[in-house]
Amino acid sequence: MIDLTLSQIREIEKITPTPVHVYSQDEIIKQTLQVNTAFSWNNGFREYYAVKACPTPGIISIMQQLDCGVDCASECELLLAKAMGFTGSQIMFSSNQTLPGEYSLAKQLGAIINLDDIGMIDFIQAECGIPEKICLRFNPGGEITNGNVIMSSPQDSKFGMTLPQVYEAVERCQSLGVKQFALHAFLVSNTTDDSYYPNLAHTLMKLAIDLNKKYGCRIFMLNLSGGIGIPYVPGQKAADLQKIGSEIKKLYDQLLVPSGLGDIAISCELGRYMTGPAGCLLTKAIHLKDTYKHYIGVNACAADLMRPAIYGAYHHITVVGKEAAKATRVYDVVGSLCENNDKFAIDRLLPEVDVGDYIIIHDTGAHGRSMGYNYNGRLRTAELLLCSDGSFKLVRRAETKQDYFATLDVSGLTF
Ligand SMILES: *Cc1c(COP(=O)(O)O)cnc(C)c1O
Helix, strand or coil: CCCCCHHHHHHHHHHCCCCEEEEEHHHHHHHHHHHHHHCCCCCCCEEEEEHHHCCCHHHHHHHHCCCCEEEECCHHHHHHHHHCCCCHHHEEECCCCCCCCHHHHHHHCCCEEEECCCHHHHHHHHHHCCCCEEEEEECCCCCEEECCEEEECHHHCCCCECHHHHHHHHHHHHHCCCCEEEEECCCCCCECCCCHHHHHHHHHHHHHHHHHHHHCCEEEEEECCCCECCCCCCCCCCCCHHHHHHHHHHHHHHHHHHHCCCCCEEEECCCHHHHHHHEEEEEEEEEEEECCCEEEEECCCCCCCCHHHHHCCCCCEEECCCCCCCCCEEEEEECCCCCCCCEEEEEEEECCCCCCCEEEEECCCCCCHHHCCCHHHCCCCEEEEECCCCCEEEEECCCCHHHHHCCCCCCCCCC
16 A cells, blocks of 8 residues: 655656556555565466556566566567567466457467467367467366355356367367466455465366376466455455465475476466555545535546446555544545446545645556546546656556547547
């Protein structure tokens, strides 16, 4: 979680008005090093940053300098990766319901292509020929439980292949000349349960051993995908990457090494863990309203951060300059959309807020601005990087009215 002082906000406003998404370079470096260190025992380890979480070169390049690759799922994400100089095995292409042309581009870039469905084997073969190295996305079905709490239902998820399909896929791929395989699975989103990754690694290791025995195929990578969560609520337990990494090393030494598979690379595609805590949405209280409830109207809206609106996600909120003040009033913190779900917080206990107060919505560095949209004619915010030297750098300008109107047929209209 990052904070901003009033004097920093004065600096920010010289560059771009609020609302604005702000990211901390130091925090991104810290998260990246935690992941890289946890898996430093594995020679081929690579974190592929899930581009969709924050598709901004000025942010991704911080992780690129620390040896991360990128995980893409669409043509534009691939083009962004290409423009940034990512090539070959630095790119994962984990798409689903893949559009025509996307596999061709991924193959041209030398990306590791992750097939979401057995039907994609013939699809890619027809489009551009299946590459000699391919990744298969496994969905074991069932439910994942954490104690008694069901966190996710892989059986209800649209992603991946069933176990029999994975076996069939290997046979089919081999018959088409595929020489090397990677295995991938993504079962739970935003979990801080330290057993999730080791359990998933265990599942994929056993599958790798079995496939290797049965088909003699070389497995070059096990990709644990995304899903490690962050403590959005203050006081919530954070994931312990060091512990997760060493648990997986134990399994690796117990299972893979004795099976002669001690050269398999481990990889992941974390998005939220990498940049989530490193970002915040800086906004301002512009109206107060008292009806059946107390409302703080801010100049940001769900178009800038839709997680609370679409799945009731918690984002911590602080009032700049009142961090130590007593929380004495229960508010709904709302944006301006003509949609009643445009609420960043419901019944949130906060210090007394005045019009003009700056409000920080925390942990918005992943799946924040990138989910933005233009409903109600709202323009998307700029993105600023708080650099390690304390300066602010604009890494994406705010959208303009011209951007908003650019896709219209405007013949005969003037704006
Ligand atoms: C979204 C996604 C990720 C990143 O998920 P996080 O929860 O942000 O870690 C990784 N891999 C794939 C295939 C995804 O769709």
